[in-house]
Amino acid sequence: MTSSARVLVVNAGSSSLKLRLLAGDDRVLGSVDLAVSGSSYDGLDAALHELTSTPDGAASGVDAVGHRIVHGGRQYDRAVRVDSRVWTDLEALVDLAPLHQPKSLAAFEAVSALLPEVPAVACFDTAFHATLPPAAATYPVPAAWREEHGVRRYGFHGLSHRYAARRAAELLGRDPAGLRVVTCHLGAGASLAAVHSGRSVDTTMGFTPLEGLMMATRSGSVDPGLVLWLQQHVGLSAAEIGDALEHRSGLLGLAGTADLREVTEKAGSDETARAALDVYLHRLRAGIAAMTAALSGVDAVVFTGGVGEHSAVVRAEAAAGLGYLGLAVDPARNAAADGDTDITAAGAAVSTLVVAAREDLEIAREVRHVLAP
Numbered sequence: 453m454t455s456s457a458r459v460l461v462v463n464a465g466s467s468s469l470k471l472r473l474l475a476g477d478d479r480v481l482g483s484v485d486l487a488v489s490g491s492s493y494d495g496l497d498a499a500l501h502e503l504t505s506t507p508d509g510a511a512s513g514v515d516a517v518g519h520r521i522v523h524g525g526r527q528y529d530r531a532v533r534v535d536s537r538v539w540t541d542l543e544a545l546v547d548l549a550p551l552h553q554p555k556s557l558a559a560f561e562a563v564s565a566l567l568p569e570v571p572a573v574a575c576f577d578t579a580f581h582a583t584l585p586p587a588a589a590t591y592p593v594p595a596a597w598r599e600e601h602g603v604r605r606y607g608f609h610g611l612s613h614r615y616a617a618r619r620a621a622e623l624l625g626r627d628p629a630g631l632r633v634v635t636c637h638l639g640a641g642a643s644l645a646a647v648h649s650g651r652s653v654d655t656t657m658g659f660t661p662l663e664g665l666m667m668a669t670r671s672g673s674v675d676p677g678l679v680l681w682l683q684q685h686v687g688l689s690a691a692e693i694g695d696a697l698e699h700r701s702g703l704l705g706l707a708g709t710a711d712l713r714e715v716t717e718k719a720g721s722d723e724t725a726r727a728a729l730d731v732y733l734h735r736l737r738a739g740i741a742a743m744t745a746a747l748s749g750v751d752a753v754v755f756t757g758g759v760g761e762h763s764a765v766v767r768a769e770a771a772a773g774l775g776y777l778g779l780a781v782d783p784a785r786n787a788a789a790d791g792d793t794d795i796t797a798a799g800a801a802v803s804t805l806v807v808a809a810r811e812d813l814e815i816a817r818e819v820r821h822v823l824a825p
Contacts, residue, residue, distance in 0.1 A: 460503065469496070482503040484503060530579050551698065588605065606658065609645075612757065616635040621650075632646075632744075640710070668702050668704065669698065703732065712763060713763075733770060750778075750802055777802060
């Protein structure tokens, strides 16, 4: 691939499909977001025509396609060009991410059918966390589970965490070598990563994206004994419990809404909303502290994702509870943060940054690396 190569980034989420066409210098040449209708994407043909054609209708060309794939399993610790063997492996991993992997694969099939001659690269959310040391990746469960069924902590949101950590080093003017960063990807789904010298050494999500922080509709970590008790004593099925923990818990379960903006707006006058926000912040602060332990300290904490970028309240209250680690945010900078911003208070020992989530840039970067001559 040349420096002028155009990469179409296909980011399939749970409720939308984001298409970004990036030039060789990472300028966004075109952008379309589509709603998911079941397992199909309404308007995909028209969107691809819009992105890949010049105003007079002539094809402007796409040199490569990069797909965000949620789960790479134990096989894939880096991006890879997709062929028939890789496709078979990806289909076999659906059971490990049944809510996310099918949508990623459906998007891959749809785009490939329209651009059959364009090389396609799978970029994995789990790959960044392949560097987790055994102590962080291993569950203390029977050997047969680990060896025969691949039970381990995989971690997710890796594309976002990798980009946020690298961008933090740029904003601080620091060499990534030796830099200790806690990246906070906070959105409808949420996770943290401990990043040392650009490598993930711990994270909050595990075998599935359900582990870790409290999220919009997901519970995050709960006592596994609770799940067993609900099955054995209440009579709930595994499917009923799974649906509740994935879709009816988190903010929605505590506050009646999955929108953190509504929760923070009501928190001053509504006890239920305040309680939900307190639980969210309690778990967030505990998670950040745990990540600093994995790093033996911290140089910077980075907020990214929809909540991380746009909720000054969450950033301020999270930092306020972690002052003992050296965090402090400047109120004015925090309130005015827009895009990539340093919101560190004067004299604070640890930098606090806001970084706009750009998974598209990370995917394009990985595509160019895979297809480099």
